[in-house]
Amino acid sequence: MSSPNQPDLNPGDFASSEINYSVAQGRKVFGNVMTGLVLFCVALALLPLGSILFMLLTNGLSRLFTDFPSVFTELPPPPLVDGGGFRNAIIGTLVTCFIGALISVPFGVLTAIYTVEFGQGNRLSQFVRFCTNVLSGVPSIIAGLFAYGIVVLAMGTFSAIAGGVALSVLMLPIIIRTTEEGLKSIPRExxxxxxxxxxxxxxxxxxxxxxxALPFVATGVTLALARAAGETAPLLFTALFNQFDARSLREPTATLSVLIYNYAIAPYKNQNELAWAAALIVVLMILSVSILxxxxxxxxxx
Amino acid sequence: MMNSSTYSDAIDNSAAGHPVIRTENVSIFYGNFQAVRNVFLDIPKNKVVAFIGPSGCGKSTLLRCYNRLNDLIPGARVEGKITYQNIDLYDPKVDPVEVRRRIGMVFQRPNPFPKSIYENIAFGARINGYKGDMDELVERSLRSAALWDEVKDKLKESGLSLSGGQQQRLCIARTVAIEPEVILMDEPCSALDPISTLRVEDLIHDLKQRFTIIIVTHNMQQASRVADYTAFFNAEAGETGSRFGYLVEYDKTEHIFNAPKEKSTQDYVSGRFG
Structure with missing residues (x-):
């Protein structure tokens, strides 16, 4: 019966066929229970995310549709006036994030290159890595305070530049870490x-x-941008807010996150609705950047 | 082992001229651990020298001293003298980067750069200041690595898209392109299938016309096929109990394999090693 490619084997070469191939009952039950437990935990972890998205969609989507495209093209309305939009805040968020990236990307990438490629575990690179960890643990409002101290007070005005500096402090550790990981992933060979x-x-x-390592660097930059786009605290007293378009980088600038903060607590229904719509936009921006x-x-x- | 220096004298330098590399009483340490002890070894020009021996006998370690690759390992230290064309390689005034441009290296695992096949070769030449016709150099290097016919239509494709054997030949082409005088090969065929291995061995025969080649190999048939001279290394436990490698015997390949002077060489090459 043996096929031509098989060596001649005697039936006695194999162990007797008295093997039970079905999984023992106890193990089966245990496996199912554990799988169920894991699925339950996953559902629990996804619950907050799902409910946030649900709230945002139910409260923000209607405003986006009914006032499309004016929410994107108009300025925030004064109190008790209907309609309006937040184009200045969208532009402001993009500008402050861009300034933040402009500062943090070169510093972050070069820092990572030093610690991984040139420092190679010497005292200085260990110290730098430690500082990076500390920096990533710094509360974002402290970063805002820092930018207030060195930019706002020096320039004498709230501005997009000050906001960008505050955001760059928050973006820096993210960029350093992902770039380091990318560089380390290049094989020793x-x-x-x-x-x-x-x-x-x-x-x-x-x-x-x-x-x-460039894909990693790009990932780090986009993750950092996603983080920065959602930050409110560091912008509160650096970019501040502006009811109108900022005419230069040296003026108070509206951002989506600060707009949400201001309008969510405003006693006007129109403003509240705008805050919901803006929140949805921020989440969509962060989501698309993360997918990228x-x-x-x-x-x-x- | 105690009179290793005699083996240097066994090499017929009159035909080959002055040795390209001289290894005089070299010991290599990692921190306090002595990896290689008291090696005397001369490498003649335009010959293939094979280093054989069991694992941990220091043959790769010694090879890596010839292009100062051990500099990259913290704590590695070389005692004794290694001269390349009468220049002390470990002279503080010698730039290790310059050494590596003269003494190229092919590694155990194929390691093409994540660039196109063309760029893999052009990159090394460019950083070494090559100003001539790059297309011509790329073709010539690929031809001398017996790879041209297989890749001439896809020079723009990534070097990583090639098979393992092709990648290794690409790495050889890349080394040839910087026109070193010596090529060090650290088990270049250990990650390759038998067919690719034979192609690389044929290649080594061709390259011998232009380069001096030192090859570390675990494969004794390979050593007997490609090498003009063979050095047998062995490892031994020292007074402190830690093992160190040393040169047992260095001679023409046929002497090593047919009429070795040392018993341990005889045991190793005949497979009775224990």
């Missing part, structure tokens, strides 16, 4: 190959290692 062909550390890092980050990491080389 590639580094040895670079050394083997006589590349200096600088040539290797900037021609091969950093380009290969995920697709970027999936393109990684290693």
């Amino acid at each position: 590639v580094r040895q190959g670079l050394v083997g062909i006589g590349a200096t550390n600088f040539q290797g890092v900037f021609s091969v290692i950093l380009p290969a 980050a995920r697709t970027l990491t999936s393109r990684k080389v290693y």
Whole structure:
């Protein structure tokens, strides 16, 4: 009966066929109970997210549809006036986040390059890493206080620049960490190959290692932007708020998060509705940026 | 082992001229641990020298000293003298990057850069200051690595898209492109299938015309096929109980395999090692 590719085997070569192939009852029950427990915990963890999205959609979506596109194109209304929108806040959020990224991306990426590629675990890079951890634990309002102290007081005015500086402090540790991870993910063999062909550390890092780690850097930047777009506390006394369009970066600037804060506690129904709509927009912005980050990491080389 | 220096004299330098690399009483340490003890070894020009021996005998460690790759390991230290064309490689004035440009290296696992096939070769040449016709250099390097016909239509594709054997030949082409004088190969075929291994071995035969090659291998058939000279290393427990590697015997390959002077060499090459 044996197929031509099989060696000749005697039936006695195998153990007797008295094996019970069905899973023992106790193990089966235990497995099912544990699976059920895990699913329950997952549902519990997703509950807050689901209810937040549900609230936002039920309260914010109607305003977006009924007033489309005026919520995006008009300025916030004065009290007791109907309609209006928050175009200045959308622009303000984009501008402050952009300024934040402009400051934090170069510093963050270069810091990570130093700690991983050049410092390689020396005292300074360990110290820098420790500082990064401390920085990521700093409450966001402290970052706002810092920007207030060094930018607002110096310039004599609240501004988008001050808001950007505050946000950059919050973005910095995120960018440093993800870039570090990206650089560490490059295999040792590639580094040895670079050394083997006589590349200096600088040539290797900037021609091969950093380009290969770029998806991670992009992820870090988008995650940091998502974090910054939702921050309110550091903007309260740096970018402040503006009922109108800011004409320059040196003026108080409206942002979505501060608009939500101001209008959610305002005693006017129209303003409350605008706050809901703005909250929905912020969440959608963060969501799309996070999805972008995920697709970027999936393109990684290693 | 005590009179290892005699094996240097066994190499016929009259035909090959002055040795390219001289290893004089070299010991290598990682911190307090001595990995390699008192090696005397001369590498003749345009020959293939194989380092064989059991795991942990320090052959890779010694190989990595020739292009100062051990500099990257914290605590690694070299005693004794390694000269390359009469220049002390460990002279404080010597730039390790410059050493690595003269003494190229092919690693155990293929490690192409995450770039196109073309760029994999052009990159090394460019950073080494190559100013000539890059297309021509890429073609020439790929041809000398016997890879040109397989990749000439997809030079823009990633080097990582190639098979393991092709990747290793790409790495050899990349090393050839920087035109070193010596190529160090650290078990270049250990991650390859037998067919790819034979291709790389053929390649080593061709490259010998232009380069001096030192190859570390666990495969004794490989050593006997490719090498002109073979050095057998062994490991031994020292007074403190930690094992160190040392050179047992260094001679023409046929002598090592057919008529070794040391019993341990005889045992190792005949497979009776224990």
